[in-house]
Amino acid sequence: MTVNERLFEAGLMDKYDRAVASGDTKKINRILAKVGLEFRDGSNWDLDPAFYMLNIKDLHASVDGKPILKGVDLIVGRGEVHAVMGPNGSGKSTLAHVLAGKPGYEVTCGSVLFGGQDLLALEPHERTAAGLFLGFQYPVEIPGISYLQFLRESLNSQRRSRGEAELSAGEFIKLARKQAALLGMDAEMLKRPVNVGFSGGEKKRAEMVQMGIMAPKFALLDETDSGLDIDALKAVGAGINRIMRAPDKGVLLITHYQRLLDYVEPDRVHVLRNGRIERSGGPELARELEREGYAEAAA
Amino acid sequence: MTAPFPTHRQEEWRYADLDALQPVWERFAEPVTLTVGAGEELEEVWLPATDDAQLRRVQIALGEGAKARIFALNHAPVYGRIELEVSLAEGAEFELFGANIGTGLSTNEIVTNVKHVGPGGRSRQVIRSVLNGKAVGSYLGKVEVARGAQQTDGEQSVKAMLLDRGATANCKPELEIFADDVKCAHGATVGELDAMQLFYAESRGLDPASARALLLEGFVMGLWDNVENAAQHDAICTAAKSALRSVV
Numbered sequence: 001m002t003v004n005e006r007l008f009e010a011g012l013m014d015k016y017d018r019a020v021a022s023g024d025t026k027k028i029n030r031i032l033a034k035v036g037l038e039f040r041d042g043s044n045w046d047l048d049p050a051f052y053m054l055n056i057k058d059l060h061a062s063v064d065g066k067p068i069l070k071g072v073d074l075i076v077g078r079g080e081v082h083a084v085m086g087p088n089g090s091g092k093s094t095l096a097h098v099l100a101g102k103p104g105y106e107v108t109c110g111s112v113l114f115g116g117q118d119l120l121a122l123e124p125h126e127r128t129a130a131g132l133f134l135g136f137q138y139p140v141e142i143p144g145i146s147y148l149q150f151l152r153e154s155l156n157s158q159r160r161s162r163g164e165a166e167l168s169a170g171e172f173i174k175l176a177r178k179q180a181a182l183l184g185m186d187a188e189m190l191k192r193p194v195n196v197g198f199s200g201g202e203k204k205r206a207e208m209v210q211m212g213i214m215a216p217k218f219a220l221l222d223e224t225d226s227g228l229d230i231d232a233l234k235a236v237g238a239g240i241n242r243i244m245r246a247p248d249k250g251v252l253l254i255t256h257y258q259r260l261l262d263y264v265e266p267d268r269v270h271v272l273r274n275g276r277i278e279r280s281g282g283p284e285l286a287r288e289l290e291r292e293g294y295a296e297a298a299a
Numbered sequence: 300m301t302a303p304f305p306t307h308r309q310e311e312w313r314y315a316d317l318d319a320l321q322p323v324w325e326r327f328a329e330p331v332t333l334t335v336g337a338g339e340e341l342e343e344v345w346l347p348a349t350d351d352a353q354l355r356r357v358q359i360a361l362g363e364g365a366k367a368r369i370f371a372l373n374h375a376p377v378y379g380r381i382e383l384e385v386s387l388a389e390g391a392e393f394e395l396f397g398a399n400i401g402t403g404l405s406t407n408e409i410v411t412n413v414k415h416v417g418p419g420g421r422s423r424q425v426i427r428s429v430l431n432g433k434a435v436g437s438y439l440g441k442v443e444v445a446r447g448a449q450q451t452d453g454e455q456s457v458k459a460m461l462l463d464r465g466a467t468a469n470c471k472p473e474l475e476i477f478a479d480d481v482k483c484a485h486g487a488t489v490g491e492l493d494a495m496q497l498f499y500a501e502s503r504g505l506d507p508a509s510a511r512a513l514l515l516e517g518f519v520m521g522l523w524d525n526v527e528n529a530a531q532h533d534a535i536c537t538a539a540k541s542a543l544r545s546v547v
Contacts, residue, residue, distance in 0.1 A: 102502075125505055128501075128502060128503060134502045140498075141496075144517025144519075145514075145516065145517040154503035161506075210503065214504070
């Protein structure tokens, strides 16, 4: 059971989140002690990667000088799936882009630790090699390059930087076929240029096939559910559960709607509003938001 | 007698590196002539060498229903020129798939003059340029359709990718049509690598140089899809990949 699960069961999650946000280590340690976790000596226990996969502290980011994220605090524990929900323009996609290292965003304050590493100091491809996967809201078309070539070169580049052996063409095709079949995607589509001529649903399915091939430690899924019909939504949800539901993995699902959460039950739900996490809660919070809307739920 | 040395005032030599041309002019003053008889087919794959100045000046005469397919990789360290003058008799087909891959201060150019003399001919020219540093890459392509050459189908697709601010692409498709029932399409674009595509590739684990190389392969390598000779196909693919690596 993860730290957050223990806290959640004990009804201490909100207190704990507030304590983390306030940075009061004594308070954090008192709460942890109540769920049978040992005190960590020193004041930086929450920097211990044994506890979390992703640790975002007071993250501020701007685009073209305009502040979008205004102090995001969020910790995703090992083995956990968290959902970040929020109205349009709240900063959800900015959060995903900043975490993945997309150019054009300026981090003005705060830190992000990923398994003990300073995520913000890494180049995008280094973040990926470290085990981060970004599922794109709008997967990009690359004419002239087949999916097979694109993914094999990408995966082997990751493996090289981790000091692992590269996959041969044969090994890779086997892996790609298997992952495509698990997502209900015709493997022949992988011979086509990257995302060219794919429907919206096919692109999102292909993102999940890529996630299956890359087998990341942590998946950052930016509105993977948008533009999906019900069958594709089920397939994508099942894919997330199969690939990412494991004690040593983590997921941050960024979504506008509750419907994906019917298939991927989150451990924690956060409401991002005006560039900050405004509320956090269990899966019931997503249902509340769906019922009452962001404006009501915030009140 | 050697043909007179060209000047920049001649349109077809306007962007040429005449200093680099000077020492080798004697060798290239006279174009090579290829004749493809009625109903015959020709496939040529032209690879770059290592000489500072590399020229191919070729005249092709296509007989009735004859076909020629030229695949040309222009990648000279100083000055590369591929010059084609093609005449098409009735029902002849001409295809040129060419790339200018230029680095540093080099000038690489493809200059064509395609003359549809007889009716029902088809010509297709697909040119891709990738240029870094202060390299110049040019395509000057003239398609002439003679009075009697009805039902001519001519196509020119010219795209250039500039990797640095100092690089220059010249694209000049030109049509001279004296027949009234023809189809002649041409398009030219000059751009740079797409930031979204680069980020997508990097987010999948490719370092920036590999991501750029991969996108450039996507831009260029499709030119060689129709090379029928397998050994030649491999040779031009290998040469183009290595040329692209030198400009990334």
